Amino acid sequence: MALESLSEALTGALKKITRSSVVDKEVVKDVVKDIQRALLVADVNVQLVLQVTKNIEKRALDEELPPGISRKEHIVRIVYEEITKFLGEKAEKIVLQPAGTPTILLMVGIQGSGKTTTTGKLARHFQRRGFKVGVVCTDTWRPGAYFQLAQYLEPVNIDVWGDPESKDAVRLAKDGVRHFKDKKHDIIIVDTAGRHKEEAGLIEEMREIAGAIKPHETILVIDGTIGQQAKGQAEAFKNATTLGSIIITKLDGSAKGGGALSAVSATGAPIKFIGEGERIENLEPFEPERFVAKLLGFGDLKTLLTKVKEASKDKEMSKKDAQKFMAGKFTLKDMYQQLEMLSNMGPLQQIFQMIPGMGANLPKSFVEDSEKNLYRYKVIMNSMTEKELADPKIIHFSRVKRIARGSGTKPDDVKALLGQYEMMKKMMKQFGGKRGRIKKMAGKNNPLAGMNFDLPE
Numbered sequence: 001m002a003l004e005s006l007s008e009a010l011t012g013a014l015k016k017i018t019r020s021s022v023v024d025k026e027v028v029k030d031v032v033k034d035i036q037r038a039l040l041v042a043d044v045n046v047q048l049v050l051q052v053t054k055n056i057e058k059r060a061l062d063e064e065l066p067p068g069i070s071r072k073e074h075i076v077r078i079v080y081e082e083i084t085k086f087l088g089e090k091a092e093k094i095v096l097q098p099a100g101t102p103t104i105l106l107m108v109g110i111q112g113s114g115k116t117t118t119t120g121k122l123a124r125h126f127q128r129r130g131f132k133v134g135v136v137c138t139d140t141w142r143p144g145a146y147f148q149l150a151q152y153l154e155p156v157n158i159d160v161w162g163d164p165e166s167k168d169a170v171r172l173a174k175d176g177v178r179h180f181k182d183k184k185h186d187i188i189i190v191d192t193a194g195r196h197k198e199e200a201g202l203i204e205e206m207r208e209i210a211g212a213i214k215p216h217e218t219i220l221v222i223d224g225t226i227g228q229q230a231k232g233q234a235e236a237f238k239n240a241t242t243l244g245s246i247i248i249t250k251l252d253g254s255a256k257g258g259g260a261l262s263a264v265s266a267t268g269a270p271i272k273f274i275g276e277g278e279r280i281e282n283l284e285p286f287e288p289e290r291f292v293a294k295l296l297g298f299g300d301l302k303t304l305l306t307k308v309k310e311a312s313k314d315k316e317m318s319k320k321d322a323q324k325f326m327a328g329k330f331t332l333k334d335m336y337q338q339l340e341m342l343s344n345m346g347p348l349q350q351i352f353q354m355i356p357g358m359g360a361n362l363p364k365s366f367v368e369d370s371e372k373n374l375y376r377y378k379v380i381m382n383s384m385t386e387k388e389l390a391d392p393k394i395i396h397f398s399r400v401k402r403i404a405r406g407s408g409t410k411p412d413d414v415k416a417l418l419g420q421y422e423m424m425k426k427m428m429k430q431f432g433g434k435r436g437r438i439k440k441m442a443g444k445n446n447p448l449a450g451m452n453f454d455l456p457e
């Protein structure tokens, strides 16, 4: 796990809240001190630490308690929100080109930062999502660089292109990209030597190769063990390119990782992945909310936060969301969330029983099928890109094939999910339009098939 020691310290601090019988000013101050100490030990910048702990203390003491929530839950939520804020709030993804155009990614970073390892991990990440990935080695400095990559990627059948004899990195980059373009690969990742120890040389090398291959995105790999020093690299990089993102490595077992993450986040450069180990699978998309949840020791923060969020949610807001949904304006992701919410609340059977006119006699096999579908949907959706999730219309046959390959399902399964989506859309429109009775929706994959029920007023 990433940032283990910071996680332990923060979890310990929060336990003080959950364990104390009354949460008064003393307890809050004590906990805030613990958090302060934990962040400083993780090499987070002092100013940042003061800011974040001041916010936590102020909100914990001053804010009115939302209805239906205990003071403990409220404070936990505040800590979670403030720490998320300073690690970057939004999860950002690597943008892929439309099907048919290969996406070219250029990896840069100083010597030993973990570029080559991360190149391999990233290739594996995309391969698992059904993309054909090619890796280009342009490291003409390190003896055996090509073989390092080839050995790392051979067991997982990812193609590596290079020429151990060549001394011309720019030439290698160009030839490699051309090679994989000709072979119609979806994603081409170019690893570089990064023979420099400081920023200036690094940026120079990056410019040279970028000029030759015109990457869609350049990715700076930063060693997380350098703590808040990471800021200098991130800033130089951000000033040099607009098409850049960052991967921070070695967050496993590094005491200073929190400092690296927060310092880079403060520069505004997007962190898209983190590395947390040497194995090819040890790469995690960086999703601040989920990351902080884990950091604070909530395997299941979602449950707590959903509870907190729901209780304090502005009623007008949720009505608006519902209206949008009813008008058929939702994405695959929205649909999945709705279905998941149902399943989080326990067996679907129970839910169905709560809907007037439904459920009493639902056959068991039907409920089991729905739950199985939900699991399969999740696997399939994990192989889709953000664009596809937001706009399923673009998923034509070649994409269906790719998604099925990536998720280990059949094209028919992918089509079934898309069919369900279309059906739900249609149904919701009907629902929203007439606010009335829905009759006998067709199709056996539709959880509401054949049901009659009235929309509760």
Ligand SMILES: Nc1nc2c(ncn2[C@@H]2O[C@H](COP(=O)(O)OP(=O)(O)O)[C@@H](O)[C@H]2O)c(=O)[nH]1
Residues within 6 Å of the ligand: 109, 110, 111, 112, 113, 114, 115, 116, 117, 118, 194, 249, 250, 251, 252, 275, 276, 277, 278, 282
């Ligand atoms: N523990 C750990 N080690 C890593 C991680 N990423 C890379 N490394 C190690 O860091 C060292 C340098 O990595 P390498 O990819 O060769 O760096 P490069 O010089 O930038 O290409 C190697 O020993 C890697 O195994 C990580 O996330 N966690």
Ligand SMILES: [Mg+2]
Residues within 6 Å of the ligand: 115, 116, 117, 139, 145, 192, 193
């Ligand atoms: Mg290397």
